[in-house]
Amino acid sequence: MFANALNDRISRVAAANIGVALAVVSLKYVAYLVSGSVALFSDALESIVNVMTALTAYFAIRMSAKPPDSDHPFGHSKAEFLAAMFEGAMIAVAAVLILIKAYSSLTEGETLEQSFLGLGINSVATIINAGWAWALIKWGTDWRSPALIADGHHLFTDVITSVGVIIGLSLAILTGWSFLDPLIAAIVAVNILGMGYRIATDSMSRLMDQAASPEIEARIRGAIEANGVGAVQAHDIRTRQAGRALFIEFHLVVPGSMTVDEAHAICDRLEDSIEKNIEGSEVVIHVEPEYKAKPEDSGAVPL
Incomplete structure (x- = not known):
């Protein structure tokens, strides 16, 4: 609406x-x-x-x-x-x-x-x-x-x-x-x-799918840090601007013992937070197990 x-x-x-x-x-x-x-x-x-x-x-x-x-x-x-x-x-x-x-x-x-x-x-x-x-x-x-x-x-x-x-x-x-x-x-x-x-x-x-501005990307990382409780880290954060739409995708690493329902609840919380914080954004999250975690110097967001 x-x-x-x-x-x-x-x-x-x-x-x-x-x-x-x-x-x-x-x-x-x-x-x-x-x-x-x-x-x-x-x-x-x-x-x-x-x-x-x-x-x-x-x-x-x-x-x-x-x-x-x-x-x-x-x-x-x-x-x-x-x-x-x-x-x-x-x-x-x-x-x-x-x-x-x-x-x-x-x-x-x-x-x-x-x-x-x-x-x-x-x-x-x-x-x-x-x-x-x-x-x-x-x-x-x-x-x-x-x-x-x-x-x-x-x-x-x-x-x-x-x-x-x-x-x-x-x-x-x-x-x-x-x-x-x-x-x-x-x-x-x-x-x-x-x-x-x-x-x-x-x-x-x-x-040619230019990335979002550094200010927008900082807001995305902030929203992930604030709402990713329960996950291990987020990495490979990518954005592309298409008119008024901003497409955001990243990998979310969760403990191997976590159930699908629990991981899904974290994803829902992250998507809602980011899409409310950044108007016109559409978020896609790929869930991964712990062994897929990357070093922090790669740009990963620890949670």
Whole structure:
């Protein structure tokens, strides 16, 4: 029931993200139209990418929320990583288009019109983006949604580049150095190209079953130590992240004289504790006899 409520909440935020992206790109495009600035054009083009990635994230989140089935017994949660990889690719496309526009402007020249009005409109869009980026990162972290986190970091980078565009274009207007406008656009393009690379490589790493963070693994070990009374040790603790799901498995060594019922009771206690302590986790425990115990320097948890 809780998981369904969380999935619904994430889906609603992803849907709202599309609306915010459309509003921001509209404002930024109007800013470009009234000013003719290629730097503002680059900012608007990145926001068009935001709309595309917001749509992709929404459908990926809906897909990841689907329950396991016969073809996907571990669920569909990795769909969010695919969305994040697509976002990285779209950012790279936007960077190339911006560079083409900047080169054209440098070689052919441009005339800025009503630049301060364009900057004012762009500033409003940037403020909206900043607030929404902060909210997406917070919600994505709290709800362990890679797609929301990726979108939030993307928007935050967009905010930083927008601030740079506003400052640089203001300088170009005040000094009359019109070449600064396409130069700023080129800098924006290189910056978002790097951002796209980071998002894509991080998503690729997670698709390859990246382990949980050291902080999460420390919590797992703590839960095992606190609730493994009666067992000898736990070893070969392994984790893999798949969207909002975290799969945890380890070997639990118990005394050879212990009954199956007693060992099963310890496993139930460990599973309940870990899954309550780490939201979205799924635990698998393999029970072994005493002679399978490993030395503590191997990373085993003594109990």
